[in-house]
Amino acid sequence: MSGSLTFTIIKPDAVKSGYIGEILSCINKGGFKISGLKLLQLTLAEAEAFYGVHRERPFFSGLVSFMTSGPIVVAVLEKENAINDFRALIGSTNPEEAAEGTIRKQFAKSMQQNAVHGSDSDENAAIEVAFFFATSERF
Ligand code: IDP
Ligand code: MG
Numbered sequence: 001m002s003g004s005l006t007f008t009i010i011k012p013d014a015v016k017s018g019y020i021g022e023i024l025s026c027i028n029k030g031g032f033k034i035s036g037l038k039l040l041q042l043t044l045a046e047a048e049a050f051y052g053v054h055r056e057r058p059f060f061s062g063l064v065s066f067m068t069s070g071p072i073v074v075a076v077l078e079k080e081n082a083i084n085d086f087r088a089l090i091g092s093t094n095p096e097e098a099a100e101g102t103i104r105k106q107f108a109k110s111m112q113q114n115a116v117h118g119s120d121s122d123e124n125a126a127i128e129v130a131f132f133f134a135t136s137e138r139f
Pocket of ligand 2: 118
């Protein structure tokens with residue numbers, strides 16, 4: 001179904017802090033079905049490719065070192081209106097601006113170490129899911 005899919009990462013800061021369970025619980029309570037899930041550590045090349053659109057941004061090299069600094073959880077999420085509803089559930093990129101009750105407000109440490117990723121469009125969700133998951137790993 002169009003518009004029903006998004007992709008998330010629980011970033012290294014949140015995994016290190018022991019927030020995997022609480023964040024997955026927020027995702028479930030937000031009405032999302034988890035249809036793919038794994039724990040892994042990105043290589044430098046993978047992180048550079050995943051964040052390729054940000055290559056020219058001043059925060060790019062810091063972002064890539066942060067994202068490769070430890071294990072992450074990657075997940076495929078399904079819900080009607082998934083992209084917009086998940087962006088609302090996670091809150092603003094800068095946790096200081098994130099609304100009360102959002103995942104970033106509760107768990108993020110900074111603008112860079114902001115606990116979670118959420119896809120920004122249907123097109124990018126499909127690309128990001130395919131980057132991490134084989135068809136046999138999706139349910
Ligand atoms: P998003 O994750 O809310 O979609 P993007 O603009 O796509 O935000 O940026 C990707 C990631 O890059 C952010 O989640 C954050 O980890 C990092 N980032 C974005 N802007 C900054 C910044 O100004 N300083 C440091 N890190 C940043
Ligand atoms: Mg983004």
